[in-house]
Amino acid sequence: MDYSIEELEYWDDMIERKARDMGLDFYPQEFELVNYENMLGYEAYGGMPSRYPHWSFGKAYERLKTFYTYNLTGLPYEMVINSNPCIAYLMKENTLLLQILTMAHVYAHNDFFKNNRLFKEGTDAEMTLEMFKNHADRVRRYIANPNIGYEGVEKLLNAAHAIRFQIPRVIGEKRNKAMEKSRDLKRVPMEPEDDLLYFLREYGELEEWQRDILEIVEEETRHFIPQIETKIMNEGWASFWHYKILNSMNLPQDLYMEFLDRHNQVVAPVQGAINPYYIGFKMYMDIEKRYGLDKVFEVRSFDRDQSFLRRYLTYELIHDLNLFEYVREGKDIVITEVADDKGWEKIRNTLSDTAGMGAIPYIRVVEMSDKDRTLTLEHVYDGRELELNYACETLKHIVDIWGHKVVLKTLLEGKVKEILCDESKNISLT
Template sequence: MQYTIKELEYWNKKIEEKVKQFGLNCYPQEFEIINYNNMLSYQVYLGMPSMYPHWSFGKNYDKLKTLYRHNLIGLPYEIVINSNPCTAYLLKENSLLMQILTMTHVYGHNDFFKNNRLYIENTNPQHTFEMFKSHGDRIRGYIDKFGREEVEKILDAVHSIKFQINLLEFIKENGEIDSWKKDILGIVMEQTKYFIPQIETKIINEGWASFWHYKILKNLELPQSLYLEFLNRHNAVVAPNKEKINPYYLGFEIFTRLEEAYGTDKLFEARTVERDESFIRRYLTKELCMDMNLFQYKIDEKTFIVEEISDEEGYKTIKDTFRKSVGMGSIPFIELKDIGNKTLLLEHKYDGRELDLNYVGETLKHVVSLWNHKVILKTKLNKKSIEVICSKDKEISYV
């Protein structure tokens, strides 16, 4: 290591003083330093070492390790858990400055977890690790009793529709499946509900943490050698991305401009009440759209067509499309419409974005595995209504 634990403790104390001075309201903070192999594992298991076992975690681990080995991706500098006390894992290989910046960034996430309404209303941080450990123990118990293959079949099915909470709850309450399978549905639903606020606040949460690590480190009286590295590292974190929108950059820019226009109180108000969709709707300005060179495109018969650019009028369409695609807006909304003769009738709320029919067919097979009867999904293809039917024998047809 390029630093000692005593150095980290010294800087953590100074950071905490600034956190309180600037008015952030955090849970008690705990840090754990881990090596890159552990960071890969924790990243795969979403920061939960006691996560239940499933083949997909091993697959993701091999994929991430391969990409990392070939320098196609970098490891996260930290993983932060929405828990009380708040737990964060720091990458051992970080430089001293990166540990200082990362710890400060963590306090931003900590404050966001504690004070944003989505987390307050939908999570119980006092019991986070207890919940995941209980889930892991129960799944392992079912594996011991019924075999890994049987348990993973149910997990595969539930994972395929885990964000369709209205549908999972109905199957859990009314499905003709064993009680242990219903318990697995409940486990996946509970964990999904825990993670949904993080999905809904990726941009605003990272923007908040980036804004405060920048503001605090500027006031931390860093030695000149560390200060220069801080500027370089920060600029890399919030740098625009030519291929996709960098959530750190967008969130940081919005908060920076909000402070300039309205003052600090407005920042805390936004942190408390907004999610990505409303954050973008309220605060993504025409000027920022133009500065970011945002544009909207479509692919028609493999031809790339630009539909809108960020000019005086086009930015409104781009902003509207963007806000509808963030958070849970990126996931198709499936509504339970009816149940007759044990057939489950579902409807995709079409908003101009079509479903991949091959994916739909495979997903409906998983739904049938849970429901044990025919399932029909209504959607649109080329603006025409169609029905995708999956029989009890898992045969797919289209009407």
């Protein structure tokens, strides 16, 4: 580290003042310096300093460490927690310029967390750290209980993680408890239920600790959904503002040249994939050019990736970004749409439809048999078929929780099919 803490504090103070002068509004900001191993650990745990123990976090850590060791991927320059105060981790191995750039980047993320409606309605920044710590303590108590133990907790967490995104996609939606009490229990559910974790908790033959763990997994998943739903907007916003802030600071020549190089690395296009930093940055720059800075702040406050892309990804941008749509046919890649007068809207719509939670299959509960408790699920078909092997393995996890047969209705090759998983986890397709 070729700089002092005092230097970082000097730049932090300057960046904070610049950010406020430019109109950003954020929680109090705290930074912590960590080494690369700590950064890998925080990334593996989804950015949280304390989470409940589960092997998947260790697996993620080892994978990230291997990739970093063999230079197959870079580390994040920073890790930011959506909390009040906002906590961010800076890697000690970063150069001074990288710390300056990432601090500016962090202040913009902080502003996004505080002001975007999905985070305002779907998360509680005041209680974020306490919630994750409380969850970790509860899970550890179950592990320490000799009547439950690690294996029991791990099996349930494995199953819950497999279906954790099968919860309502309307952020901030509250369940009507009065309606729940007045349900006609002769038909459960009375109408399709899109909260699978809730249904398993309410109607499954579970012990109280099992219901609690399912609720923990759902609460943590709800916390992360706004991040999933705004990945392009959030990273684009941070890139847009670190670019503006650093350009306004009259950096010394050596730092300015490194800044340009690092910024271009962050917002560089990625071959065969979407770089959210790149797409989001270009879109905000275009919105400011066409409508002005007030519109940029308005978009930040009210949109999510799906609406952001559908409203503001123009023909000109798609053409300039060289976006196209393709499918794989065996070992070949076939381009299906290009950014011309006819294809650009299909490209935009595909990006919008598959952004955020749109990339995850939508499964809901349609019936529970009152005879043998067979649970029937329905895949809401949107033109994309389920990956069959993945679907079958997921049904086995649901059986682990439910304890009875589970049937999943879906559309394969234009025909309605039923995938059945029985109590012994035998799979059949009809």
